[in-house]
Amino acid sequence: MMSWNTLSDLLKALSGETRQKILLELFRDGKERTVNQVAEEMxxxxxxxxxxxxxxxxxxxxxxxxxxxxxxxxxxxxxxxSQLQGLIQLVEECCPPEP
Known part of the structure; x- marks a missing residue:
């Protein structure tokens, strides 16, 4: 099961609009970037x-x-x-489907 700290860090990282944009840009091409490159692009x-x-x-x-x-x-x-799978598992365990 996912720890509270791990879940909290994941949700914080995904909650900010700027971090979402950075994430999408990095996943778009998968290339490595320096802090300065990210700063310039964003x-x-x-x-x-x-x-x-x-x-x-x-x-x-x-x-x-x-x-x-x-x-x-x-x-x-x-x-x-792995983190997303942990989140899915958490939801599945806590919230059974409606009958």
Missing amino acids: GLGQSTASEHLTQMKRAGILASRRMGKEVLYRPDREMLL
């Missing part, structure tokens, strides 16, 4: 983009790797699928 400040990416990574939506001084972010398909 019209955000670097620190704002960094906060959004950190929240999404904490939720398991994104993975990152360091390359020199840069951190590259990419979609974490398997983790997101």
Whole structure:
């Protein structure tokens, strides 16, 4: 079963309109991007983009790797699928179908 903290992080990461736009853009092509690239593409400040990416990574939506001084972010398909499956399981267990 999904822990409360995991569920909370996932829902926070998916709740913001800006994070949704970032997520859709990253999943559109699956390419890695730096914070600065995300900031430029989304019209955000670097620190704002960094906060959004950190929240999404904490939720398991994104993975990152360091390359020199840069951190590259990419979609974490398997983790997101696992998180969503956990959410589906939670709903199925708590809320039986109507007769």
